[in-house]
Amino acid sequence: MALTATGIGSGLDISSIVSVLVDAEKSPKETLFTQKENKISAKVSGIGTLKSALSKFQDAAVKLQSGELLNQRTVSNGGSSYFTATADQYSQPGNYSIKVEQLAKSQKLAGATVADPTQGVGEGSLAFTVNGESFSVAIGASDSLSAIASKINNASDNKGVSATVIKSDSGSRLVFTSTDTGTDNQMLVTATDNSGTALSDMFNGTNLETLQDAQDSIVYIDGQKLTSQSNSIEGAITGVTLSLTKADVGETSTLTISQDTDSVKTNIESFVSAYNALITSMNTLSSFDVDSNTSAALQGDSMIRSLESQLRKTVSQRVSVDGVESALYELGISTDSEGKLSIDDTKLTAAVTSNMSLVEGVFSTSDTGLAYQFDNIVESYTKVGGVIDTRNNSYTEETSRLTDQREAFALKMEQLEARLLKQFNAMDLIVAQLNQESSSLTDRLNSLPGVVSS
Structure with missing residues (x-):
């Protein structure tokens, strides 16, 4: 008669024994799987952090590609109610006398x-x-x-x-x-x-x-009469758009256009700050803590080393401005011992105030300007199909392979458990049979003549 429960014949806790044996086989491998998954997860997270820092730096660099944002103007109408004005980078700083004789009207x-x-x-x-x-x-x-x-x-x-x-x-x-x-x-x-x-x-x-009646606008700029179909007048003053709002030929207003050095400096300072934040992020992601013997997510990663090399090379790049080779240090921007940028405020202010052609040339010269070069570097990493996208795809594939390996290993452990239970149950049945035979033999021996039971 077959046994219906494990361990009855031998008295052993077969289920616990099999569980211990399977765990001894399973635990090291599962720990290895978990370590690999955690490592991939940390790398994916690290790349996400890097991509975010790259995007912020790219945004700051793109602003410096535009002469309009880099070479800005402040405009004042002296509180006049007769017009408002805007000015682009092509406008020349100066003062202009404005008189509005009549506004343009629709019929x-x-x-x-x-x-x-x-x-x-x-x-x-x-x-x-x-x-x-x-x-x-x-x-x-x-x-x-x-x-x-x-x-x-x-x-x-x-x-x-x-x-x-x-x-x-x-x-x-x-x-x-x-x-x-x-x-x-x-x-x-x-x-x-x-x-x-x-x-x-x-x-x-x-x-x-x-x-x-339909009516044209009439305005006098520094005493020069201009008639226009519209109340929005472009090109009368290079780079300036006047929006006429009220007319009185007897009233004179003053338009003042100035170089907006504060906004230009702010854009450059934002660029430097974003660059330094990117360097800090890269250093953190690729660091190694000697005290704890712990590596950061991207420590030793070739992608970080390549990016760092490209950034350092571009920072020191010289750009041809009006036939003269110029670089960031001429604007008061230099690299410190940690690879970060620092600003000499006095030198930057002087460049922005008196040499905007140099500032604009270094950053926004089409294709060769540093703002374009940095943008191209970042784009090669962050674009669809770029370096980061390719790396993330490889991590996705690796995660998929680990999932398949986990499932295959789990099946293997189920098969091991079933095999061990079968073997131990077979042993338990044999032990039970031997015990029965031993008990029967003992009873027969005890029943022989002359045998005294103690």
Whole structure:
């Protein structure tokens, strides 16, 4: 008769014995798996930290590619209510006298007044010509003023006319406004009736009232008269855009344009700070703690060494500015013993104040400027399919292989456990049989004549 429970025949705790034997085989390997997984996880996390630092540094470098952000201006209108102004990097510092004689205006035309704006006003078409371009809309017999306005505003070929219904004590009327200011954008409106004269009576001839004439802006800059179709004037002063807001030819305002040295310095200081943060991150990720004998996640990683080499080389790179080789140290930026950048504020201020062509040339010369070179280095690491992406893919593949190995090993341990249980149960059955035979033999011997049981 087979045993139904382990250990009955031998008296041994077979389940515990098998468990200990399997654990002795399994624990070292599982520990190794866990160590490898933790190491990969730490590397992935470390690369994420590096990528974040690289992205912040790239953002700071990209700002220095733009002459507009690097070579900034401050603009003051002296509190004038007659205009506002903006200036780009091409504007020259200086003071300018501004007088606004008149503002540019859009033309406004109004049709005849009707008592009930919900009723149709006629059947035919309305044609508009603005600055040499024309379009027309079909008017239905039942179209109200609002329906006509909607057709005009939504016309796909509308050349610059806005229509709206205005209600007053006299009734309601349709008002047309040129969407652009200036005399070039005066409107010509022509009504054509399919029958009768209803549309013509409302919109043709003297029935079309001028509410506001089209008007050009007139401004005097340092005494020089300039007429414009718009209240936004570009190019009258190189690199400057004037936005006219009020007119009074008797009032003179002063426009002052200055070099914005503080903003330029801030952008350069942000670049240096981001570079140093990147170096700190790289040093931390590749460090080795002698006291604890512990390596950081990317200690000894060739990727870190290659990146560091490229950054150091670029920092010392000389750039041709107006035919003269120039470098960061001429702007007061130098490398310290730890590979980080430091700024000589006096020297940087002098360069920003009196030699912006040097500053702009070192950083933002197309392709060869340091801001472009650093951007290219970072991009090679952070872009899709770049160094970091490739490395992360390799870690993903390695993690997948470890998962497969874990599953295969777990199956192997299940098979080992089943085999050991089978072997021990077989041994237990044999021991039980031997015990039975021994007990039976003992009983027979004890029953022989002359045998005295003690």
